[in-house]
Amino acid sequence: MSPARAAPVVLVLLAACGGSDFGVYWDFERMVVQPRYSPYGASDLFADGRAMRVPPEGTVARGEKGYDPLIERGEVDGRYADRVPIPVNLELLRFGRERFDIFCAACHGVLGDGQSPVAARMQLRAPPSLHLPRIRAYPVGRIYQVIRFGYGLMPGYATVLTLEERWAVAAYVQALQLSQYARLDELPDGVRTDAERELGAARQPTR
Numbered sequence: 001m002s003p004a005r006a007a008p009v010v011l012v013l014l015a016a017c018g019g020s021d022f023g024v025y026w027d028f029e030r031m032v033v034q035p036r037y038s039p040y041g042a043s044d045l046f047a048d049g050r051a052m053r054v055p056p057e058g059t060v061a062r063g064e065k066g067y068d069p070l071i072e073r074g075e076v077d078g079r080y081a082d083r084v085p086i087p088v089n090l091e092l093l094r095f096g097r098e099r100f101d102i103f104c105a106a107c108h109g110v111l112g113d114g115q116s117p118v119a120a121r122m123q124l125r126a127p128p129s130l131h132l133p134r135i136r137a138y139p140v141g142r143i144y145q146v147i148r149f150g151y152g153l154m155p156g157y158a159t160v161l162t163l164e165e166r167w168a169v170a171a172y173v174q175a176l177q178l179s180q181y182a183r184l185d186e187l188p189d190g191v192r193t194d195a196e197r198e199l200g201a202a203r204q205p206t207r
Contacts, residue, residue, distance in 0.1 A: 039052060
């Protein structure tokens with residue numbers, strides 16, 4: 001096809017890219033600039049004001065296997081799990097600590113006390129300390145659900161943490177809470193000796 005004959009065809013194709021009540025317009029940016037929501041952004045389309053959505057109830061993501069409701073949701077028959085429903089060992093706690101330090105510590109602090117540079121700048125509502133009596137009283141199933149679904153201004157992390165990772169973080173949060181309120185006489189002998197040595201060194205006057 002000669003250039004002269006191809007020109008009308010090109011014009012027809014370009015005209016098909018847009019239209020209005022007043023004639024044809026060529027919108028070359030339509031495929032580049034498109035309305036969208038950012039992750040964790042706000043949206044007035046949904047009642048909860050969040051752009052990101054949780055999976056429909058009872059569905060299983062492609063590539064994931066189905067789990068017992070207690071493991072999947074952290075509750076059964078309206079009651080929170082009072083124990084972590086997957087095997088808890090040192091490896092799981094270390095993994096939970098790693099995930100906590102990456103996803104949670106920025107707001108809740110490394111110690112879970114709500115002290116962090118990010119938390120100091122959150123003027124609307126600062127993240128609470130995880131060592132408050134009411135939060136320490138939470139069953140582990142509720143901790144898991146907060147991680148999964150979010151709470152208040154905190155978004156849910158089901159899209160970035162797998163089921164096992166969520167339980168690992170929940171288990172680590174309980175271990176972190178225990179570590180801040182453990183009694184010396186409840187510690188194993190070797191750990192108690194080390195703790196007493198550290199406490200003694202901390203009480204020595206500085207020169």
